[in-house]
Every structure is written in C-alpha cells, then in structure tokens.
Amino acid sequence: MDIEIDHYAVLGLPSGEQGSKLSQQEIKKAYFAKSLVLHPDKRPDDPNAHENFQKLKTSYEILKDEKGRLAFDDLLRVKREKALRQSQHSTKRRKMMSDLEERERAAFASESGGKDRDEEERIVRKLREEIARIRAMNANRGGMPDVSGKKGDAKRKDSSSSGSYGGGLDKERVLKVTWDRIGGEDYSAERLRELFREFGEVEDVVIRTSSRKKGSALVVMASKDAVVTTTRTVLGDLQNPLLVVPLQPPVAPTFTSPPEPVESNTPDLSNLVGAGFQAFEDSVLAKLRKAKR
Template structure:
C-alpha cells in the first residue's frame, strides 16, 4: 500500500481534520458515488479502469476498518505537524539571517572609534567584576560566592535560543575558506550541531561569515574559544549578537595577551585570575 495515498481524496471526501470527523455512513456514501463513476462497466474504453476501481475499493476498506482508519488519521496528523515544524524552522532561519544583517549594518554605520571604545569598556567592566568575585572568594576562606537569582525572573525563549548560536568569522573566502560541512565537522567535536548557515549576498565579500547553532548552551560554551580552524585562515568565534569590527578578526600574529578580542581576551582574563590566585597562595604561606 502506498503510504502517500490520501484515501479520503480517493473517495472524493475531505481530508485532514475534517475527514477524521466523517461518519461511516458518509464514507460509504462517498464510496458509492465514486464507484458509479469508476466502475469498469461504465468505462469500457479505459484500459486503467479495473486498476483504478481496485484502488477505490482498497481506500474504502482502509477507511471502513476502525484500526486502519485511526492509524491513517494519525499519519496525516503527523505529516501536517512535520510540515508546520519545517515552516517554523525556515522562518526562524530567515529571521536569524535578517537579524544578523541588520546588526551588521548598524555596527558599520557607527563610528569605528566609538564602537571600539565601548567594546574595551565592556571588557574592562566584565574583567573587574570577575576579579571582585575572586577577591570575595578568598575573603570567605576559599568558599565561592554564589550569585542568587532574582525571584520571578523569566528568560525569553528567543534569548535562550541565542545562547546556543555562535557567530563565526574568517578572513579568506577563496580556496582557504570554510564550507558548511567543514564548520559542522569542527564544531561537532564539542556537541551536536543543529544547523550551519553560511551568510551570502550579492556583493563580493572579503571575509567569510556563518551562524552555527548548537543543540545545547553547554555545547556552545564548550566550542567558544576552542575552535581555531586553519593557522593560515583562523576562525573568530563569538556569541551570537556580539558586535565586532575588522580588527577583531584573528591572525597568526595576534597571540599576545594585550589584544582584547575573541579568544585572546579570555586568555588575558585567565592570566590575570591565575596571578591573583598565586599571589593569595604566597600570602597564605608567608602567614
């Protein structure tokens, strides 16, 4: 039996949710009306008349059987839900690409110097907050300070999804560039990759850009700062929505800790925290 056949349509009846509500009498009536038209005696010149009439009888038998009809209704419902999910995913992908393009236009429309100043201030502020946490931990005899969550605070579903998305850049788009398959291979080492969207446009791009959606936030965090790509064409991996300028694209010469961008900023912060911890241990030994 062909699973793509809609038995309701074969009998000339409405399908989907409306078809599932039809009574046995309505189904039998539909079959009789259709049989009067497709019966081989009524179509002596049609070489397919017998085959078509057999298909009609089969569809009628399927809908007459209570169990078979329920399974068929379940199949139609599952297909409708599958089409709806695909439509939602396509709409979500279009929104992601459109949102990224809007953010990029807004970022490049601003004064680069102002953008860089705000970026450095943000990194400096976050670094100070982290250092304060380390100091508080030592003040409490090594017990880490746990930040309490605000009662009643709710996270928007879209914001939760964005935490799983990574913004990936690279300098060269020629033979040394990256395909969706190659990016999926690199990021899958840190967890399941749900989707990879390579940004494309009518104008010629000097740099490559893509969105990588991980299955979980933990996988996205694990991949952040650990995916480097080729040494000749390194990857810049940032959280989704982080504004960057051309100066943040990594190169083989950008390994010094004074470069506050992408992976190097994390290395700089880890270095500072390591020095603080070592200083605290030395102070304890002296005491």
C-alpha cells in the first residue's frame, strides 16, 4: 500500500525531518538518477522491473506534489512521535514496581494511544485523498515523459496523428537538437537547458544515444511559441553550432483559396523525414561551419 511505503526511501533520499527539508530540485534529481537505473529497458532479466519502476514514479508524483508531500510528512511525524512515546512508556514500565503505578501507567497509555490512533487515522485519510487526486491528475494529462533515452523501444508507439510523444507530450513543443562531436567536444543536458532557457521555460532535456561523431538530444519547451522562436536562431558555440528543428512542425492552416506566396528564410521542415531529414541536418551543419570560418 502507498500508505505504508516510505516514499523518500524509494527515491534513495533521507526520510523523517531531513526528508521534509529537501528541495524539489533535490527530489527531482534523485528521481531521474533512480529512474535510469530501474527503467525496465535497463533490467530486461528482472520480472519485477516494471512494478518497481511504477512504484518509483508513484513515490515521485507524491513528493513533487505540494499537498501530497505535506500529508505524507505529517504521517511520518505522527509515527515518529508515537514510536517515541511508546519507547518512553516502555522505559517507565520497567521502572514501575507497584500495582498502583502499573494501573496508572496503563490508563495513561490507553488515553494517549487513543489520541495517537485518531490523529494517525485522520492523516491517513488525508494522504489517501491526495494520492487519489494525484493519480487522477496524471491519468488526465497522460503520465510522465520517458527518461530512458533508448532508441527502438518496443513499447513506445509512433502517434504522430495524435500529436503526442513518449508519455503524452505535445510534439509541437519538442525540439530535436543535433551537433557534431568535434575534437571530443560535447553538450551536456545542463548546457542545453541553459542555452534554450533564453527563449522560454524548459520542461525537460533528454540526451539521446547517438554515434561517436554526432550528438543528439530532445528539448521539451513549455510553449509552442518558444519552439518557433528557437528554430529561427543559431545556438551553441561558434566552432560547434547546434542544429535545432521541431520534432513535429506546426500544422499549416487550411485556406479556402490558395494564399499569396510569401518569401521566407525559414526552411520548410514539413517533409523532412527519414533520409531526407538526415541530409537536411548535414547540409545545414556544413553551411554553418563554413560561414564561421
């Protein structure tokens, strides 16, 4: 049961008072590190891999939600106080020698125990309500993005008609970023996040497995406008620029009559698929390097 699980321990974090002081950034960092280890793609021989990964996601969803985390911290606090009182009562019990003292202690323990049970039951109900709300919210938005970064995942479906990518993300908010690994130079996820943050909020950066000569990543922006602005800009180091294209170009509006042709310097990305997409990448990168010489 989710009530009996220490969600901090599931993410490999300290629990109790130390856990309640952790920042959301520390919790998110621990989740991504743990998910890379427990992802079913990384543990093909483990029959419990999928179940363990789902438990990890559930614990992360509870801790990253403000109300859910407060309810869980309250439950841990009550359990700590209950254990402390029981320990103190146990010590007193050993010291009590007379029947009168034993009856007084028993009466006190009964009264305080009833209060403990009432408060614990109240917080348990509250935590269950928050867990149900979090699950319903995640079900409506389609879950969390896949962080495995592995190509050829048999469970990932190409749903271009629905406009989603790996966990319900809108493809029109996802950028594909590629670069040459010149002289061993590379871009980290933090470096990419820093570059793209200038154009809007960055929700996620996933470095994808690629060849030794080329690097590749997916950058999830918070808005489609940020995607449009970013694709019109040259990013990265001058000696090793980034090629940035939308994972799915915006759908062109339908006109009742053919619109007047408009000249534009923005490349048409609507037909860039398969080998054509790779050829476009190589061509643009070559032009950028030539222009910087």
